[in-house]
Amino acid sequence: MRTVACFGDSLIFGFPYGPKESWIAEVQDETGVTMINYGVCGDCCDDIVYRLKNMYLPERTEGVVFWGGANDILNRRPQGFIIDDLKQALAYCTAKKWPLAIVLPLYAANDDYNAQVELLRRRIQLEFEGKAFLLDLQDAVGLSDTELQSAYFDGIHPTVATYKKLGMFASQLLAGWLRGE
Numbered sequence: 001m002r003t004v005a006c007f008g009d010s011l012i013f014g015f016p017y018g019p020k021e022s023w024i025a026e027v028q029d030e031t032g033v034t035m036i037n038y039g040v041c042g043d044c045c046d047d048i049v050y051r052l053k054n055m056y057l058p059e060r061t062e063g064v065v066f067w068g069g070a071n072d073i074l075n076r077r078p079q080g081f082i083i084d085d086l087k088q089a090l091a092y093c094t095a096k097k098w099p100l101a102i103v104l105p106l107y108a109a110n111d112d113y114n115a116q117v118e119l120l121r122r123r124i125q126l127e128f129e130g131k132a133f134l135l136d137l138q139d140a141v142g143l144s145d146t147e148l149q150s151a152y153f154d155g156i157h158p159t160v161a162t163y164k165k166l167g168m169f170a171s172q173l174l175a176g177w178l179r180g181e
């Protein structure tokens with residue numbers, strides 16, 4: 001059975017509903033790949049990297065999904081720190097021979113936040129294109145004000161329906177990534 005370790009913040013965890021309603025659970029249901037949910041609410045990228053490096057992962061782990069950045073933006077951490085954290089994650093995964101998938105931050109229902117997301121998305125794409133699999137789930141949410149307002153229950157965290165859409169959208173992309181496509 002294929003296994004992927006998923007590290008991140010509340011968006012991996014599935015806040016506020018929990019791991020059973022997360023997009024990770026939907027990917028597992030759709031693909032049959034075991035998606036281990038290591039999401040911790042409130043984590044910044046440096047916290048996520050620390051857990052990635054210090055947690056025991058099953059031997060059968062075939063890849064790592066990393067999703068962070070939202071809390072970094074909300075806590076006003078410099079983007080250079082976020083990029084350095086992602087570089088550490090990539091170096092660690094490369095040394096372990098685990099392919100890394102980095103989930104690009106999603107736009108939310110807040111224009112000031114979205115300006116920071118836009119900059120971070122560009123930086124991640126510039127730094128990691130061709131080095132890690134960049135998983136862009138924005139099409140599952142949409143970009144219009146109406147879509148962004150209805151996708152989140154609090155402006156940042158997806159509704160149950162949005163988590164389901166994210167998982168369904170990610171399923172094919174992650175299955176292809178695991179096949180080396």
